[in-house]
Amino acid sequence: xxxxxxxxxxxxxxxxxxxxxxxxxxxxxxxxxxxxxxxxxxxxxxxxxxxxxxxxxxxxxxxxxxxxxxxxxxxxxxxxxxxxxxxxxxxxxxxxxxxxxxxxxxxxxxxxxxxxxxxxxxxxxxxxxxxxxxxxxxxxxxxxxxxxxxxxxxxxxxxxxxxxxxxxxxxxxxxxxxxxxxxxxxxxxxxxxxxxxxxxxxxxxxxxxxxxxxxxxxxxxxxxxxxxxxxxxxxxxxxxxxxxxxxxxxxxxxxxxxxxxxxxxxxxxxxxxxxxxxxxxxxxxxxxxxxxxxxxxxxxxxxxxxxxxxxxxxxxxxxxxxxxxxxxxxxxxxxxxxxxxxxxxxxxxxxxxxxxxxxxxxxxxxxxxxxxxxxxxxxx
Amino acid sequence: xxxxxxxxxxxxxxxxxxxxxxxxxxxxxxxxxxxxxxxxxxxxxxxxxxxxxxxxxxxxxxxxxxxxxxxxxxxxxxxxxxxxxxxxxxxxxxxxxxxxxxxxxxxxxxxxxxxxxxxxxxxxxxxxxxxxxxxxxxxxxxxxxxxxxxxxxxxxxxxxxxxxxxxxxxxxxxxxxxxxxxxxxxxxxxxxxxxxxxxxxxxxxxxxxxxxxxxxxxxxxxxxxxxxxxxxxx
Ligand SMILES: Cc1ncc(COP(=O)(O)O)c(C=O)c1O
Numbered sequence: 001x002x003x004x005x006x007x008x009x010x011x012x013x014x015x016x017x018x019x020x021x022x023x024x025x026x027x028x029x030x031x032x033x034x035x036x037x038x039x040x041x042x043x044x045x046x047x048x049x050x051x052x053x054x055x056x057x058x059x060x061x062x063x064x065x066x067x068x069x070x071x072x073x074x075x076x077x078x079x080x081x082x083x084x085x086x087x088x089x090x091x092x093x094x095x096x097x098x099x100x101x102x103x104x105x106x107x108x109x110x111x112x113x114x115x116x117x118x119x120x121x122x123x124x125x126x127x128x129x130x131x132x133x134x135x136x137x138x139x140x141x142x143x144x145x146x147x148x149x150x151x152x153x154x155x156x157x158x159x160x161x162x163x164x165x166x167x168x169x170x171x172x173x174x175x176x177x178x179x180x181x182x183x184x185x186x187x188x189x190x191x192x193x194x195x196x197x198x199x200x201x202x203x204x205x206x207x208x209x210x211x212x213x214x215x216x217x218x219x220x221x222x223x224x225x226x227x228x229x230x231x232x233x234x235x236x237x238x239x240x241x242x243x244x245x246x247x248x249x250x251x252x253x254x255x256x257x258x259x260x261x262x263x264x265x266x267x268x269x270x271x272x273x274x275x276x277x278x279x280x281x282x283x284x285x286x287x288x289x290x291x292x293x294x295x296x297x298x299x300x301x302x303x304x305x306x307x308x309x310x311x312x313x314x315x316x317x318x319x320x321x322x323x324x325x326x327x328x329x330x331x332x333x334x335x336x337x338x339x340x341x342x343x344x345x346x347x348x349x350x351x352x353x354x355x356x357x358x359x360x361x362x363x364x365x366x367x368x369x370x371x372x373x374x375x376x377x378x379x380x
Numbered sequence: 381x382x383x384x385x386x387x388x389x390x391x392x393x394x395x396x397x398x399x400x401x402x403x404x405x406x407x408x409x410x411x412x413x414x415x416x417x418x419x420x421x422x423x424x425x426x427x428x429x430x431x432x433x434x435x436x437x438x439x440x441x442x443x444x445x446x447x448x449x450x451x452x453x454x455x456x457x458x459x460x461x462x463x464x465x466x467x468x469x470x471x472x473x474x475x476x477x478x479x480x481x482x483x484x485x486x487x488x489x490x491x492x493x494x495x496x497x498x499x500x501x502x503x504x505x506x507x508x509x510x511x512x513x514x515x516x517x518x519x520x521x522x523x524x525x526x527x528x529x530x531x532x533x534x535x536x537x538x539x540x541x542x543x544x545x546x547x548x549x550x551x552x553x554x555x556x557x558x559x560x561x562x563x564x565x566x567x568x569x570x571x572x573x574x575x576x577x578x579x580x581x582x583x584x585x586x587x588x589x590x591x592x593x594x595x596x597x598x599x600x601x602x603x604x605x606x607x608x609x610x611x612x613x614x
Binding site: 014015016017018019020021022023024159160165169172173176177178179180265266267268269270271273276278279280281282283284 | 509515
């Protein structure tokens, strides 16, 4: 009975998984609490963040991208492996070692979390299996090659949507089957408790740094913090830095065809109750986005909670708007963003706020083929 | 004592006739899958059956109709819908429990709702080899009629051998609860049935039963009868 309340965010969250996983989730929860209380764990993470991952990441003023505004970019694209996903993967790998797990299973959509997982497994000598939908393997080819070079086994998921939703289901099925030896390195603030809370904590370094950096640069807090929302981990990470500053607007940007918060209903997907794209019978609907990392019909339960409480607001950007922002940031700032944060950039520039911090969650190398095919041949 | 034989079928328009054939073959309980788009506890056979059923429009209301028609054809056999939390969440937890009962359900199974969550929902609880003693005791207290022993860490689907984890699980469960113990996951052949009958009070067959059902009622009847015979000989 107590489990029902563990890791809940209002009416959202919980542990909706087969019984086989419950003891593993309880063990993970205990291990996580112990690690958080352990000075050595924090020190090890800090050491890895600074000497291996490249933290802190800079805050860059994007003057030419948004003339007349002060838009700052929190540069997770400059983190090792090219996206914020490494913050979470490093933390969970250290945790997995504390729990004595030598095998890691992960899902990936854009491939950034798969690359981050493969990277930390190489770094710590762990076995790594990554599930990825066939459609995503096609559109994020470079990341498939990176994962393989790093020594991970990439398993294609060839049924259903062939994207992140199915890859996540298969990763969970693998975990159910190999739970004694395996840690499930989930890639966003989704899944059964304690994952949403654990991933948010590991990503909140983004928001802590951004708050300090914007105060140092401007001497005041921003009017708004804007981030893209797939499962919601980069957004929750940057939001956490500003949650207690009620004057700062928190704006999450979903892909228009994958707007779990804007168009979803309360449902259960991948172990948690949250806002999901589903029909009236509770069958999960297909999401559609040019960006593989946002192409997911669920979202972390904490975002559903922040939406209902009014603390955060959620808006959408279309494929076309994201592509335009993708091209414009490249042309005006010399920074090629990933298609995921391009959604945040698209909304940030027309937001009625002057001083804005945008989570630039990753770099766009992985998206070149997909974006160039969608943009006209002259890049327009 | 007669060992119980539980047969899983996916809800489709043909299911009432299949359920009758299963009962004629010797099934004591019929589980009726209400398909879900993302069935985490299921392996490929049941997942594909769910995809097909959904493609044929088997949403919750249609499944309840199949349940009611099955009840007409097999008036005396316990019928147990098995599904996932998302289906309950959308339909309303209490309302679905009530409507299922009204349509003839004897109990319920929710594959992703572990013991302790929603204790007010009367259902058959599941335990697994990974379950702690404390959780087996809790599930035993809360369960409705019998306790579902998941024989292995894994998803549904036929396996070559009976899981080596089963004897240990049965032994622990016997100590911790007086509920009848029915073992499922990976059980598919008369040999398996015979072996498990020496340990548990019943067996649940799913994936292989669906494959037999593909070939129609008489194939399913013959398959179920072969399991019945193996159980009765044990
Ligand atoms: C660069 C980048 N940003 C954002 C996301 C979306 O994930 P989340 O919402 O968890 O940050 C991804 C996912 O793959 C990504 O690669």
